[in-house]
Amino acid sequence: MNAVRFEHVSKAFGTLKVLDDISFEIPAGQAFCLLGRSGTGKSVALRHIVGLVRPDRGNVFVEDRDITTLAGRELADVRKHMGFLFQNAALFDSMSVGDNVAFPMRRHTDWSDADIRERAKSKLADVGLDHEFDKMPGDLSGGMKKRAGLARAMALDPAILLVDEPSAGLDPMTAGEIDELLVKTKRGGTTLVVVTHNIPSARVIGDGFAVLHEGRILVSGTLEALDASEEPLVQAFMRAQGGG
Amino acid sequence: MQQVAVVDRVGAGVIGFFEFVGAIATFGARAVVEAVRPPYELREILTHIYQFGYRSAPLILTAGLAIGIVLSMHTRASLERFGAEAMIPAGLAIALIRETGPLTAGLLVAGRVGAGIGAEIGAMKVTEQIDALEANAVDAFKYLAVTRIIALMIAMPLLTIMMDFSGILGGYVAEAAVSGMSWQLYFERAFSYIAYSDIIPATLKTIVFGYLIAVVSSYLGFTTSRGTEGVGEASTRSVVMASMLIILSDVILVKIIFFFYPPVSG
Numbered sequence: 001m002n003a004v005r006f007e008h009v010s011k012a013f014g015t016l017k018v019l020d021d022i023s024f025e026i027p028a029g030q031a032f033c034l035l036g037r038s039g040t041g042k043s044v045a046l047r048h049i050v051g052l053v054r055p056d057r058g059n060v061f062v063e064d065r066d067i068t069t070l071a072g073r074e075l076a077d078v079r080k081h082m083g084f085l086f087q088n089a090a091l092f093d094s095m096s097v098g099d100n101v102a103f104p105m106r107r108h109t110d111w112s113d114a115d116i117r118e119r120a121k122s123k124l125a126d127v128g129l130d131h132e133f134d135k136m137p138g139d140l141s142g143g144m145k146k147r148a149g150l151a152r153a154m155a156l157d158p159a160i161l162l163v164d165e166p167s168a169g170l171d172p173m174t175a176g177e178i179d180e181l182l183v184k185t186k187r188g189g190t191t192l193v194v195v196t197h198n199i200p201s202a203r204v205i206g207d208g209f210a211v212l213h214e215g216r217i218l219v220s221g222t223l224e225a226l227d228a229s230e231e232p233l234v235q236a237f238m239r240a241q242g243g244g
Numbered sequence: 245m246q247q248v249a250v251v252d253r254v255g256a257g258v259i260g261f262f263e264f265v266g267a268i269a270t271f272g273a274r275a276v277v278e279a280v281r282p283p284y285e286l287r288e289i290l291t292h293i294y295q296f297g298y299r300s301a302p303l304i305l306t307a308g309l310a311i312g313i314v315l316s317m318h319t320r321a322s323l324e325r326f327g328a329e330a331m332i333p334a335g336l337a338i339a340l341i342r343e344t345g346p347l348t349a350g351l352l353v354a355g356r357v358g359a360g361i362g363a364e365i366g367a368m369k370v371t372e373q374i375d376a377l378e379a380n381a382v383d384a385f386k387y388l389a390v391t392r393i394i395a396l397m398i399a400m401p402l403l404t405i406m407m408d409f410s411g412i413l414g415g416y417v418a419e420a421a422v423s424g425m426s427w428q429l430y431f432e433r434a435f436s437y438i439a440y441s442d443i444i445p446a447t448l449k450t451i452v453f454g455y456l457i458a459v460v461s462s463y464l465g466f467t468t469s470r471g472t473e474g475v476g477e478a479s480t481r482s483v484v485m486a487s488m489l490i491i492l493s494d495v496i497l498v499k500i501i502f503f504f505y506p507p508v509s510g
Contacts, residue, residue: 052379075381076383086379088371091376
């Protein structure tokens with residue numbers, strides 16, 4: 001079964017065409033990396049999957065449900081199966097780190113407060129932040145925020161995890177730690193959709209790849225297919241990122 | 245050609261204004277519809293009542309006390325000429341309860357709470373926290389806007405009662421300092437000309453003020469763009485627009501109140 005499927009999706013903001021008739025499939029349990037330079041529509045594609053952006057044309061299927069036709073409670077039900085790690089983590093700054101992670105549990109489960117607290121601590125421990133439970137997001141470094149964001153995204157053990165630029169703005173060590181966490185998550189059976197322009201990071205995480213350029217998919221497939229591509233832009237991108 | 249350009253610009257401005265008003269009206273109407281649909285987010289509403297009501301109380305009480313003292317001094321200066329000092333408590337109470345209290349409380353809350361809502365929701369918008377709420381299967385409009393609108397509609401009349409009470413207290417302090425009038429006599433005189441029809445409509449109209457402040461500032465927060473600059477702008481515009489709407493709506497509301505409760509003369 002496919003976890004996510006794009007069918008001829010196009011999206012424009014005003015006169016700016018961001019996605020232009022793109023189609024791809026992501027099998028359940030795999031890690032799919034959307035690659036490309038900044039501003040090529042990768043994050044917009046990711047936002048389509050969770051229904052934050054609606055396509056002008058085409059359809060986006062999540063676990064075989066067309067998310068472009070859903071609204072209200074039906075859309076919320078599909079979203080509960082997904083976790084989203086935002087580029088800047090997007091932690092709720094009025095809540096402690098622990099409350100951020102507990103938030104999805106408080107909203108969507110009938111677990112007791114003690115149970116939720118315990119589970120939130122466990123999720124934070126998974127990302128090495130169990131001692132930061134009572135801290136406010138403003139007290140964390142960029143890498144810690146990202147890890148806390150990952151803990152929140154994983155709070156309900158989602159079937160699909162969407163990750164926007166996991167290594168952006170992080171030092172190589174921290175970026176490596178995040179990559180390891182994502183690989184661990186994938187091994188647990190979660191489908192990953194990762195938007196990145198960091199090829200070394202994608203090599204560690206990904207099973208399937210697609211390179212976006214000016215809203216179109218230049219090439220998709222395995223890493224070997226990308227390395228073997230004769231498309232000059234793909235070659236330049238892979239070389240510039242230390243690939244091949 | 246230059247005339248055409250000017251007409252174009254004015255036309256675009258007029259269209260833009262009506263689009264803006266239409267968007268806010270739609271936002272406010274949607275809030276009313278969503279308010280009666282579950283989930284009711286009671287915990288959020290109570291949190292906001294605490295933030296907007298309890299935490300605004302010191303400002304409202306201080307302002308009310310000062311206004312009461314100042315109004316009392318001005319009223320005394322005028323009424324002394326006619327030997328009507330005994331009317332000071334009643335005059336002050338009527339002015340405060342019917343108009344000064346509700347309007348001043350509305351404007352103060354527009355400044356304190358309106359700016360806060362605009363800035364808070366605006367900051368959440370530019371830092372993707374609103375998207376994060378949606379991605380977590382939470383209706384951000386309901387969670388952020390509707391809860392604040394309901395909370396402020398509840399808090400506003402309570403703050404107005406505080407303002408009225410502290411204003412009358414301020415009037416007593418000023419009067420006692422000058423004439424040595426007793427507390428009991430002051431209050432007896434203050435409420436001798438006050439009817440429920442003075443208190444209830446004037447206090448309840450602030451529910452509309454609360455609705456307007458929260459709708460405008462939530463809307464401006466939700467439509468914030470351009471980073472921190474946009475957040476500052478949303479905050480400032482929230483105060484300006486909410487204050488203008490309070491003043492304009494007050495004129496209409498007073499007219500409506502007079503229609504149902506005609507002022508008694510003589």
